[in-house]
Amino acid sequence: MIQVINRALEILEYVSKQGGEPASLSEIAEAAGIHQTTCANIIKTLTDKNYLEHLGRKKGYRLGASAYHLTGNLAYNQNLILAAKPIMEALTAKLNETSLLGILRNNKRFLVHVVTSDQDLQVRTRSESDIYPTASGRMLMASLPAKELDNLIQILGLPQPHIWPDIHSKEDLLAALQDIRKKEIAVTLSTKHIVGLAVPIRKNAQVIASLSIFLPESRFTSTHKESILQELRSAAQQINERLQMES
Template sequence: MTLKTLENALDMLSYFTTDNPEWGLRDLAREMEINHTVLHRILKTYEKKGYIIQNKKTKNYELGLKFLEFTSVIKHKMKLSEFIQPVMKELASAINETVFLTLQDGDYGVTVEIAEYEQQLKFNVTIGSRTPLYVGASCKTIMAYLPEEEQLEIINKGIKVFTDKTMTDKEKLLADLKDIKEKGWSYTRGEYSEAVFGMGVPLFNTSGRIIGSVTAAGPIYRMSEEKATETLAILKEKTSIIQQYFNKFGNLYN
């Protein structure tokens, strides 16, 4: 296997997302801009090892259960559930909304922990969800603390529009990121999902570099100005407790 083939093989995995959980061979080859014969060999290699499966009805390819093994290994290493879930559950109960932990993975934020409150209507997010750093409170909170050259590099790769509230203007987005960093938190309304608010607070590693965020989210109609002030105070308080975990184990994210 050449270095280029290995790069294509690893890059291919990033195309399997919650929005696009399965792909046809030619559609994926077109999206990746590579030869479909080359891609077919890559897919069959993954399939042989159990990392990719082919849907017998649609003939499309999907991620295999083999990847769950890695999820278990990573969560065990980080001990996130043991230390953080109780705090997140307290937070979700205190503000009556969904709370999730997002960690940076390249140009994306990945949801790694979720705590939900028993509301009839709630914000749907799943563990493993990957979202571009330029959209939504959880990810923009992270992006705001990146060096400007990294921010520009991400923006210049192109911005996908999720709703009519998604920021697409480079200068406005950069100004918003600067404002988030100055305030120390982010608040968005309908940027990633229609009619959904997000309120995020940053998390740092032991070197002081941004690594993630803790975010509260739910239907916009439930977030009045008075409740937003109360929610932010509780979110900051509980996030400071979670930050203590990263102060202790943050060397895993250097």
């Protein structure tokens, strides 16, 4: 038996039994019967891969998105996904473009639900992505409180020129994010000619996720553009209303 794998599984099993309540490093280490330093190293890897989610200093860890996606379990952000799923399906059916529901986790943009179109030419995306290249990542970043935003910028640094050409300083970045927050729309165009559009999803006035559409630039025509923006905003509003009803 490979010891480190065995220990990682013991950690995941212990955290999974906490019913969604966070477990501290010391509690996990004691339950797994391993030294805290060893436990911390394993936990870091599990957190980096989104099998665990760190809730902040002194708050502990709980199961992350990858642990739930491994089994197809909707319990992770269940209310959000259940509220968004039928609306996203209707949005994709209407536009015949892939729709994505994204959140921020561990300084990455993470997809919690995807509805794929049946276009012959489709754009593929990873469930986990860096924030700057994606419209949903930028939308979510723009919606952070000032202190959290400043901390995230310190961690990420500035985007590379080929990722976000107009950003040359922190001031440029803050101004661009403020514009996204004000207009409530983030639009990206990649070097591979892929267009991304994202709008915020709110619960109790707080942005908790981003709804986005992405497609080849060749399909983002002037006539199609207005329809996409209108339907995307309408779908987001419907999700917001469903979430508000659950509060």
